[in-house]
Amino acid sequence: MNEQRTPVIRLKGITKRFGNKVLANDNISMDVLDGEVLALLGENGSGKTTLLNMLSGIYYPDSGEIYVRGRHVSIKSPHDAYALGICMIHQHFKLVDVFTATENVVLGLKEKGGFDLKAAAKRIRDICEEYGFDVDPDQKVYDMTVSQKQTLEIVKALYRGAEILILDEPTAVLTPQETEKLFSVIRNMQAAGKTIIIITHKLQEVLAISDRVAILRKGEYIATVKTSEATVASLTEMMVGKKVELNIDRPEVKDRSLRLKVSGLSCKNADNIEVLKNVSFEAYSGEILGIAGISGCGQKELLEAIAGLQHVEPGAEITYTHPSGETETLIGKSPKQIRKMGVSLSFVPEDRLGMGLVGGMGMVDNMLLKDYNRGSSPLTDKKPSKELAERIRDELGVVTPSISTPVRTLSGGNVQKVLVGRELASAPTVLMTAYAVRGLDINTSYVIYDLLNEQKQKGVAVIFVGEELDVLLALSDRILVLCGGHISGVLDARTATKEQVGYLMTNLPDAKEGGDADDSQEK
Amino acid sequence: MTVRKSDREPFIHLTKRAPISTLAGLLIRAGAFVVAVLFCAIIVWIMIGVDPLTFLKTMFTGSLGIQRLGNASDFNSFWRIFTSSYFWTTVKTGCKLLLLAVALAPAFKMKFWNIGAEGQFLAGAISAAYIMFNYPNLQPYILLPLMLGVSLISGAIWGIIPALFKAKWGTNETLFTLMMNYIVMKVVDFFFNKWRGPKSALGIINGDSEAGWIRSIWKGGEAAWYKNEDLIFIITVIIIAVLMYYYLRLTKHGYEIAVVGDSQNTAKYAGISVKKVIIRSMALSGALCGLCGFLCVTSQSHTVNSNLASGYGFTAIIVAWLSKFNTFTMIGVSMLIVALENGSALMSNTYNDLGYSIAFGKIIVGVMLLFVIGCEFFINYKVVFRSRKAQKEAVEA
Numbered sequence: 001m002n003e004q005r006t007p008v009i010r011l012k013g014i015t016k017r018f019g020n021k022v023l024a025n026d027n028i029s030m031d032v033l034d035g036e037v038l039a040l041l042g043e044n045g046s047g048k049t050t051l052l053n054m055l056s057g058i059y060y061p062d063s064g065e066i067y068v069r070g071r072h073v074s075i076k077s078p079h080d081a082y083a084l085g086i087c088m089i090h091q092h093f094k095l096v097d098v099f100t101a102t103e104n105v106v107l108g109l110k111e112k113g114g115f116d117l118k119a120a121a122k123r124i125r126d127i128c129e130e131y132g133f134d135v136d137p138d139q140k141v142y143d144m145t146v147s148q149k150q151t152l153e154i155v156k157a158l159y160r161g162a163e164i165l166i167l168d169e170p171t172a173v174l175t176p177q178e179t180e181k182l183f184s185v186i187r188n189m190q191a192a193g194k195t196i197i198i199i200t201h202k203l204q205e206v207l208a209i210s211d212r213v214a215i216l217r218k219g220e221y222i223a224t225v226k227t228s229e230a231t232v233a234s235l236t237e238m239m240v241g242k243k244v245e246l247n248i249d250r251p252e253v254k255d256r257s258l259r260l261k262v263s264g265l266s267c268k269n270a271d272n273i274e275v276l277k278n279v280s281f282e283a284y285s286g287e288i289l290g291i292a293g294i295s296g297c298g299q300k301e302l303l304e305a306i307a308g309l310q311h312v313e314p315g316a317e318i319t320y321t322h323p324s325g326e327t328e329t330l331i332g333k334s335p336k337q338i339r340k341m342g343v344s345l346s347f348v349p350e351d352r353l354g355m356g357l358v359g360g361m362g363m364v365d366n367m368l369l370k371d372y373n374r375g376s377s378p379l380t381d382k383k384p385s386k387e388l389a390e391r392i393r394d395e396l397g398v399v400t401p402s403i404s405t406p407v408r409t410l411s412g413g414n415v416q417k418v419l420v421g422r423e424l425a426s427a428p429t430v431l432m433t434a435y436a437v438r439g440l441d442i443n444t445s446y447v448i449y450d451l452l453n454e455q456k457q458k459g460v461a462v463i464f465v466g467e468e469l470d471v472l473l474a475l476s477d478r479i480l481v482l483c484g485g486h487i488s489g490v491l492d493a494r495t496a497t498k499e500q501v502g503y504l505m506t507n508l509p510d511a512k513e514g515g516d517a518d519d520s521q522e523k
Numbered sequence: 524m525t526v527r528k529s530d531r532e533p534f535i536h537l538t539k540r541a542p543i544s545t546l547a548g549l550l551i552r553a554g555a556f557v558v559a560v561l562f563c564a565i566i567v568w569i570m571i572g573v574d575p576l577t578f579l580k581t582m583f584t585g586s587l588g589i590q591r592l593g594n595a596s597d598f599n600s601f602w603r604i605f606t607s608s609y610f611w612t613t614v615k616t617g618c619k620l621l622l623l624a625v626a627l628a629p630a631f632k633m634k635f636w637n638i639g640a641e642g643q644f645l646a647g648a649i650s651a652a653y654i655m656f657n658y659p660n661l662q663p664y665i666l667l668p669l670m671l672g673v674s675l676i677s678g679a680i681w682g683i684i685p686a687l688f689k690a691k692w693g694t695n696e697t698l699f700t701l702m703m704n705y706i707v708m709k710v711v712d713f714f715f716n717k718w719r720g721p722k723s724a725l726g727i728i729n730g731d732s733e734a735g736w737i738r739s740i741w742k743g744g745e746a747a748w749y750k751n752e753d754l755i756f757i758i759t760v761i762i763i764a765v766l767m768y769y770y771l772r773l774t775k776h777g778y779e780i781a782v783v784g785d786s787q788n789t790a791k792y793a794g795i796s797v798k799k800v801i802i803r804s805m806a807l808s809g810a811l812c813g814l815c816g817f818l819c820v821t822s823q824s825h826t827v828n829s830n831l832a833s834g835y836g837f838t839a840i841i842v843a844w845l846s847k848f849n850t851f852t853m854i855g856v857s858m859l860i861v862a863l864e865n866g867s868a869l870m871s872n873t874y875n876d877l878g879y880s881i882a883f884g885k886i887i888v889g890v891m892l893l894f895v896i897g898c899e900f901f902i903n904y905k906v907v908f909r910s911r912k913a914q915k916e917a918v919e920a
Contacts, residue, residue: 307792309791309792334794335791335792335793335794336794336796339794347792349792351788353786354786354788354789355786355788355789355792356789356792357789358781358782358785358786358789359785359786360781360785361781361782361785365778365781368778369782369789369792369793370793370794372775372778372779372793373775378774378775378776379773379774379775380773380774380775380777380778
């Protein structure tokens with residue numbers, strides 16, 4: 001029946017750049033058919049959200065044309081998008097906490113005179129009845145669960161007469177039951193003639209809900225396939241692409257001994273959503289443990305929990321084994337206490353300037369960050385930091401006007417060199433890095449890989465959270481795959497294939513088959 | 524498609540400028556000041572009828588002139604004339620503003636917007652006055668340290684309360700510190716009324732015995748040039764400004780303040796206890812405001828009222844921002860502000876009957892400050908006008 005449908009949205013040669021380097025969308029041309037559920041699939045940074053942000057008026061394309069119902073349109077603001085019946089439900093809800101559902105729905109509508117809240121509430125009830133939503137118009141938003149807030153966002157869109165709804169990773173924050181409920185709502189909306197575009201990483205959900213799947217990879221449009229003709233394997237292959245040989249060194253593991261043991265680790269984020277679920281694994285000295293996963297699957301919380309920066313749910317255990325054989329528990333300790341116990345833990349966080357470094361300070365002062373407190377003098381001792389800053393600048397080739405120039409003004413690659421340099425200088429026994437090469441050019445990336453390998457050969461337990469599967473497969477010794485806060489598998493990076501990792505990243509553990517087999521192989 | 528009005532490039536838009544050199548920045552600021560003075564001179568000429576030359580001369584005399592103040596024919600030495608000149612008044616009043624601005628520095632550097640300097644100042648002042656009023660018979664070497672200690676502590680407490688709430692429950696420090704001001708103002712009013720009794724005003728406290736005055740330290744001894752309450756005040760404030768500069772730059776505490784101010788997440792990552800730093804720095808900020816209150820009561824006014832800070836607790840915020848929290852720069856900025864105020868005050872003394880009232884004087888000072896602050900904007904941003912060409916293109920598109 002898809003053949004009979006006409007395109008409701010047609011994109012022609014859409015291109016969007018951010019700065020000079022990042023090509024987020026490269027000449028994308030595709031159609032969205034009237035009344036279909038289209039899933040948009042792609043890895044991190046493949047340009048899905050950017051593309052849809054241009055449809056909803058948040059970004060404006062650098063070049064290319066958008067046609068809605070055959071008419072060439074220019075969508076300059078979310079208001080223009082509304083006028084065309086396009087509405088996007090963002091991952092982060094845009095609701096006012098202290099307002100009721102009704103107040104949130106009418107907010108921003110340009111009606112003459114005062115709002116008739118009673119009439120609005122009635123229309124909301126009608127919409128709920130029609131599509132099977134469960135929203136109380138008088139409930140305050142702060143009293144709502146995440147799922148209710150999401151439903152409210154959808155109601156808000158329908159109230160404004162949306163014909164085309166865009167859902168950005170709607171299931172990321174939902175439980176399986178809530179997901180099921182969302183899917184039935186999507187089906188109801190489809191039955192009522194709405195067109196729905198949904199971004200998701202979970203292949204099972206793609207297969208369950210969509211009519212067609214469009215795949216993006218690294219900003220390029222790959223293909224659109226009918227869901228009925230797709231399989232998990234075919235979608236994974238299109239999503240991750242062919243394996244690329246990178247020629248990254250991978251020295252053999254020597255003197256492998258247990259350094260860090262994590263068991264039963266669960267964490268909740270600021271919104272009280274469980275982002276890590278009963279995670280257990282071990283990290284060994286002299287080995288690089290890669291961590292793969294779609295972004296936001298608990299990688300950040302995992303590293304921060306080990307570093308003593310994240311509140312963990314009771315029942316978890318994190319045990320550190322000194323090279324001498326003594327063990328210490330790290331749970332409930334602050335970063336300072338961990339340092340005092342003689343545990344040399346280095347951590348290169350994802351947010352370099354917001355967590356790892358002080359953006360307004362120069363290299364010298366940033367070198368001081370972790371041991372400014374050394375010595376009993378009330379004054380800071382900047383001499384060693386100055387020497388260290390000069391050493392890092394020379395050895396890693398940091399390009400900076402001077403070692404006291406605020407690091408905020410340096411380029412991304414140089415900022416990362418400063419941070420990695422400092423973390424390696426403290427002679428760690430455990431080194432955790434999150435997206436260590438994100439935004440770096442090829443040469444700088446290889447400098448970082450070499451540094452990590454050097455640490456591995458020194459007997460450091462390296463934990464490498466990465467996003468490029470080719471890099472993870474080439475650099476790591478083992479790969480731990482996270483999916484939605486669960487460990488969906490641990491693979492031997494020397495034998496694993498890209499498809500295996502891609503499959504585990506997008507499939508919940510209860511749906512895995514391959515994962516178990518690989519897990520047992522590894523043991 | 525037709526172009527709607529909103530689709531066109533706006534007529535004026537602002538772009539951020541690349542950092543300019545220190546010298547160029549200094550020249551732009553000096554230029555802005557000169558323009559401000561000339562602009563105001565012309566306004567005064569048109570509205571009041573005082574010619575620009577007289578205006579400039581009077582402004583200078585009132586702010587930096589070393590002519591003696593009032594009827595001081597009995598003065599015989601240069602020092603005594605100097606310490607009663609307009610210049611001296613500007614310096615000692617400027618120091619009051621300076622100390623409050625310096626007190627704000629650690630809090631502001633931490634991005635804790637302490638709007639409560641006025642209240643912390645009064646908390647220190649009223650505690651000192653309380654001891655002074657109730658225990659005038661104590662020996663000076665007991666009374667003054669006691670007053671000092673009580674002032675420091677009460678100023679610190681007034682600073683710690685909002686800090687505690689911020690650290691524990693994340694309350695908004697701007698509102699909190701602001702409202703704490705009004706509480707202490709009413710406390711001061713209460714004691715003011717209680718102590719004055721049936722009199723129309725409180726007047727000077729311990730006017731006869733001079734108990735609790737700085738000068739009670741050398742009372743009865745021989746006169747000497749350094750036995751001057753104002754001098755002690757000025758020297759203390761300058762020392763504190765210098766010490767604060769080095770405290771913020773060289774000490775571990777100063778480092779922690781800078782990290783917390785830049786990013787609380789980075790501070791936690793480094794193992795810094797953010798709560799502890801917030802509370803400690805606000806205690807310091809409040810204590811220094813309290814110290815300023817103590818010094819004003821014991822050396823400048825010898826009395827207390829709810830307007831003792833003359834609004835400098837708020838003016839200090841402007842000083843702190845204009846100086847980018849650099850306490851050396853604060854010395855210049857606070858002197859400049861007070862100099863303008865004093866110059867304008869002499870203008871209104873002299874030409875009040877022509878219409879240069881106190882209120883008019885305040886407007887003139889305000890206009891000058893607007894120029895000085897406004898030029899900061901042009902140092903950071905460039906104004907770009909829509910070019911005709913771009914406009915044409917927009918219409919054609």
